[in-house]
Amino acid sequence: MEKIKKILVVEDSPIVSKIVRHVLKGNKSVEAYYAADFAQSRKLYEEHKNELFAALVDLNLPDAPDGEVVDYMLEQKVPTIVLTGSYDDQRREKLLSKGIVDYVIKEGRYSYDYAVNLVGRLSKNQDVKVLVVDDSDTSRNHICELLKRHLYQVVSANNGIEAIKVLLENPDIKLLITDYNMPVMDGFEMVQNIRHKYEKSDLVIIGLSGEGQSNLSAKFIKNGANDFLQKPFCQEEFYCRVTSNVESLELIAQIRDAAHRDHLTGLFNRRYFFEQGEQIYSHAQSAATPLSAVVLDIDYFKSINDTHGHEAGDLVLKQFAEILDEALGRFLVARTGGEEFFALLPGLDCDKASAYIDKVRSIVASTPMDIGESEPVYVSFSAGVTAHLSTTLDDQLNIADEHLYRAKDAGRNLVIGDDAGA
Template sequence: MKTILVVEDSAIVMKVLRHVLARSAQINPIYAKTFAEAKQIVARGDHVFFAALVDLTLPDAPDGEVVDYTLGLKLPTIVLTGSFDNQRREKLLAKGIVDYVTKEGRFSYQYALGVLHRLIKNQQVKVLVVEDSSTQRKFISTLLKLHLYDVIDADDGVNAIKALLANPDIKILITDYNMPRMDGFELVKTIRGKYEKTDLVIIGLSSDEDGSLSARFIKNGANDFLRKPFNHEEFFCRINHNVEFIELIEQVRDAANRDDLTGCYNRKYFFEQGSSIRDRSAQNESPLSVAVIDLDNFKSINDRYGHEIGNFVIQRVADSLSTSFDRFLLARAGGQEFFALLPGLNNEKAVAFVDRIREIVASSPQRLGAEEASITFSAGVSSLLGDSIDDMLFSAGACLHRAKDTGGDIVIGDDDSE
């Protein structure tokens, strides 16, 4: 959760802001009614602020002094104002504010909230700027950094490809047309040989007066085109629209890999990723363990309390497992069974890790109808790579059967099952 400094003197606007911002689970707004109060809040040092949402004209700061103050604190700043003034807008944008929002109704405040959410997300979005002019490259990079994008730059198409290879998580590439060694068209065509439009957004730029450039860029594989010089707000609208497109595609893909009941990865995804991880471990001779986890006596829970309570138990246990296995690959295999892949852990360490999770789950009683009961699980853990991920799961399954035979609520590893 990010802490936001909100400064607004109007009681009505403050009431609307409180209502709108309270709907976000991502931000923690700290409110001030005056410039003096805002400075006092900052001076106390009780909060580490992520950004600021401020009124342009306050009783004790009528000329936008609060904007200069928050910018001086290096806080991304969104300005609220009662009226639109193009000259004032240009002056504020030149100072380096993130955005300028006119108080014209609830949508305006919802838009401001959307900008705050975008700033939070942007920290994880890597953008490559390809421009041979150092002045233009710096200008575009600076604009993107105002919105907290993670920016990398390159001075031509050849270096852009090198940057992509070194940073495969780049989401957006912004490229000029006229560049030495490899121009924008050649760069786009080369990149599209490896990256789909849904994996990497490419936005073409040019100051050339040729009206066909936009069509040529898009025909060569670009997602969008923007003519220089461009309006700041149009630039960010295009960037935001395209990054939200990428995020939507990622959400759809992720949903296809998730179990509907628990939100854990599904069996299909586990086998796809697990096979690759297992092969890399075999090639690198690095330790790898797999765990097969099964809830104890789950059939009796379903029989006694019904499937609705049974599903609730699976969801709660899945939440606990997801938290505990957050740095590993966890999937719901089906029913009350889960798979977990633990790269870097040998059998002894993996058994100890899974056993600690078993203790955590057992120590958190679940409500079953009008009663409370501890939910336990048994697990088998194997580090025998075999010839495939199926072989690993077979070995872990044999360990799990041994654990069940001993009465359950126990973790058995390779050595224990001999």
């Protein structure tokens, strides 16, 4: 579950403060402390400085008319988003040069939505690693600094050869920003090499160049880049391009994940289980390491549907899946159909896996399931567990399935493994 981010909102206008409160009310991942002047904001900061993630501050306050609150927050290393009622280029340049995250003109509901959403974007950026490639120390350091203001993880390289090495050492890099004209290996050649391994949907590449050739953007994109930006660039355009590309990557990841999930419970589906399971199984065979397979299903599930209706049955499946995910989330677990679930537990032999699953069984049996009626229902499950690695994953699951049916024949609400009596 995503951790709630605490922010400080400094705003002297009761109307604006009310709007921000309303916007934040619909955002479950952000909570705010509110101050109406500079003095109160300093007091709140001192009280909550260890938990504050960012600040959303008005530029002009009764006791700080010249943006002193902005300077104060930046001195405390708090990512700061500025709210201002007026705009001019000189003020914009001054604010951006100070190192703020962004500024928002107080023009309407969308402006406040944008500011609050930016806090969420900063939170997500902490998990996004970016590689910056440029042979110019000045240019490279400037881009790295811009990215760090938005809380991205940043690594860098001086040329294409070094960049490929860094990329191989950091497979979690999601965005690469590269200059064109570099020694050893230029940006075009590097992008061509990278695209042999990384698709556009796995790694975003943004090309940069200070040269005036009109066809550079087309050449970069034809060679595999996702986007291009001409130097010198406007900071806001830089952030917009970076954010847009990162969010596109996240949307693709969400679509892929949705394709792997069971629509009702959110656990992995049967297809994904076997795609990943075959790899896990092959590794266990080649490395001669333990791997336990589990087949389980909810006892007497049909009677829940018959007695309380299918909507109640769906509620039970969802709550049951939440318990499985909580207990087995570090392993591969999937809903494979109806009330049946599979799990693979690499590293655990049958005794350890059976004991683990039996603890889950005890948790399920003692947990009331809310089905929307006055009285909750209680369910149990039966499971078969095996650590026998035979020829295929299917064969191992068939053995676990046989153990499951023995558990059912023995009275249900049981876990039976390899060493149980035939």
